[in-house]
Amino acid sequence: MIAQLLGPKAQQRDLLIENLHVVQDHFGHLDKESITALAEVMRLSQAQVYEVASFYAHFHLNGPPAPQQSCVSLTCAMFGVGKGAPVPCVGRCAEAPVSLPRAQKSPPDYIDYAAYDYTTYRQYKGQSDQVLHALEAANLRGLGGAGFKVADKWRFFDKATNAVLVINADEGEPGTFKDRHCLERNPHKVIEGALIAADVINAKDIYIYLRDEYADIRQILQIELPKIDTDGRVIHLRRGAGAYICGEETALLESLEGKRGLPRIKPPYPAQQGLFGRPTLINNVETLWRVQDILQNGIEAGSKRFYSLSGRIQKPGVYEAPLTITAQELITHYGGGLLDGHKFKAYLPGGASGGILPAYLANLPLGFGQLEQYGCFIGSAAVIVLSDHDNMKTVCTNLLDFFNHESCGQCTPCRVGCDKLSNMLRHTLDTDLAQELCAVMRDSSICGLGQAAPNPLLSALTYFAEDFT
Ligand SMILES: Cc1cc2nc3c(=O)[nH]c(=O)nc-3n(C[C@H](O)[C@H](O)[C@H](O)COP(=O)(O)O)c2cc1C
Ligand code: SF4
Incomplete structure (x- = not known):
């Protein structure tokens, strides 16, 4: 039965997560019998299947999910x-x-293949130098969080053979919804950016790692991908399974290989040894959107990005604005100001990871490298606005609970640190002890989750100490 459900690729090891989805979609949840049967069909041990299924929040081992x-x-x-x-x-x-x-939503209106035109890809095909110069001139940096210069990253693949391109569409940072905005409206623009990247690094395989929550986008891509002339490249659509850590690039690679999303220790970097040991370029959805935009519309297009604006404002949404805009301008010009009866108190410039700034620092440009001196960073540009109705201890408890829930548990400073901070915030906070713990987490966690988890607490202690007494 399970073998029939899975079809001819049933034994492909990297498809374990895909296969778990197929089985769960069919039976409603994953019981002991289906785990055993899947292990047998895939020629894996039950432990191998179980450890993966139990890692991801979207696999239900104890009965069907709540409606x-x-x-x-x-x-x-x-x-x-x-x-x-x-x-x-x-x-x-x-x-x-x-x-x-739980039911899937029908896809929104989007620009489909018939209405889209892959002229920019065709124009720049085989013109790697021109592409790289344009991206350099536009000073394009990665928009997934780390802000690495795109052209520099692509140049690592100069002599690489057998390269792979991965589109990071995992978008799990709280407050971030701009990649959904891109893919729901104009998926081909992202794919065209990806084809340009694949041409420059000579990748024959393109993987899209899409968060499971974006079922409408999965539907769109299932309809649209087969229509595209990829010049012989294969585009693989892969479904996440509810783990924020899989947005981290090396955890994502593990997940694409059908394993638990445990970040790898770097080096080797993905460009050296990535997916299946092959040189791998990982770019965020919006980064590839911008690549296409810059090549189509000129380097000026690189001076903007999408901000996910939410919180205590009149008009939350995704807004395209200059890299140098301030939070105050975003709130006033795009967000329609604060909600009635609310006074601007603070903002998170980069989601849960990027720290918290007070309203009196809302006139700082939000560009790359501008906020670090204030203990924050722009990350994925998820600007969450807080008001006088928000207590910073409560805010930090929420954020630390998130990190605690999402820590993969692989390294002690993060696993124990997130748990301890989250507990300490529920009592009278010993700030010296908390700061010492934060320093250990920052210095010794394996990946960005554990390193950034202390950010909101440290900045809240700097700017809003009174909320912790
Ligand atoms: C805990 C954690 C979660 C992350 N989540 C995402 C994500 O959801 N999407 C994303 O593009 N990058 C995410 N990143 C950043 C990626 O590791 C990587 O830097 C990025 O995908 C590279 O693409 P870019 O250079 O185009 O920004 C995350 C990083 C960390 C540490
Ligand atoms: S820092 Fe946290 S999420 Fe990252 S590897 Fe360590 S335990 Fe896992």
Whole structure:
């Protein structure tokens, strides 16, 4: 039965997560019998299947999932969490508070293949130098969080053979929903950017790692991908399974290989040894969107990015604005100002990881490298606005609970540190002890999750010490 469900690729090891989805979609959950049968069909041990299935929040080993889910991440929490099973940020912060039915939503209107034109790809095909010069001139940096210069990253693949391109569409940072905005409206623009990247690094395989919550986008891509002339390249669409850590590039590679999303120790870097040991370029959805935009519309297009704006404002949403805009300008010109009866108190410039700044620092440009001296960073440009109705201890408890829930548990400073901070915040906080713990987490965690988890608490202690007494 399971072998029939899975079809001819049933034994492909890297498809374990895909196969778990197929089995769960069919039976409603994953019981002991289906795990045993899947292990047999895939010629894996039951432990191998179980350790993967139990790592991901979207695999239900103890019966079917709750019919309704409510997001408990910061933006939703400030508007009152609804009924249903608690889930972390679902990438719909403009609609907060969000409760989701399990049923798939129908896809929104989007620019389909017939309405799109791959002229830019055709124009730049085989013109790597021109592409790299344009991206350099535009000073394009990665928009997934780390802000690495795109042209520099692509140049690592100069002499690489057998390279792979991965599109990071995992978008799990609380407050971030701009990649959803791109893919729901103009998926071919992202794919065209990816084809340009694949041409420059000579990649024959392109993987899209799409977060499981974006079922509507999965539907769009399933319809649209087969229509594209990829010049012989294969585009593989892979479905995440509810793990924020899989947005981290090396955890993502593990997940694509059908394993638990445990970040790898670097080096080797993905460009040296990535997916299946092959040189791998990983770029964020919006980064590839911008690549296409710069080549089509000129380097000026590189001076903008999408901001996911949410929280205590009149008009939350995704707004395209200059890299140098300030939070105050974003709130006033795009967000329609604060909600009635609210006074601007603080903002998170880069989601849960990027720290918290007070309203009196809302006139700082939000560009790369501008906020570090204030203990923050722009990251994925998820700007969450807080007001005098928000207590910073409560805010930090919410954020630390998120990191604690999402830590992969692989390294002690992060696993124990997130748990301890989250507990300490529920009592009178010993700030010296908390700061010491934060320093250990920053210095000795394996990946960016554990290193950045202390950010909101450290900045809140700097700017809002009174909220912790
Ligand atoms: C915990 C963690 C989660 C991350 N989540 C995402 C994500 O959801 N999407 C993303 O593009 N990058 C995410 N990143 C950054 C990626 O590791 C990587 O830097 C990025 O995908 C590279 O693409 P870019 O250079 O185009 O920004 C995350 C990093 C960390 C440490
Ligand atoms: S820092 Fe946290 S998420 Fe990253 S590897 Fe360590 S335990 Fe896992």
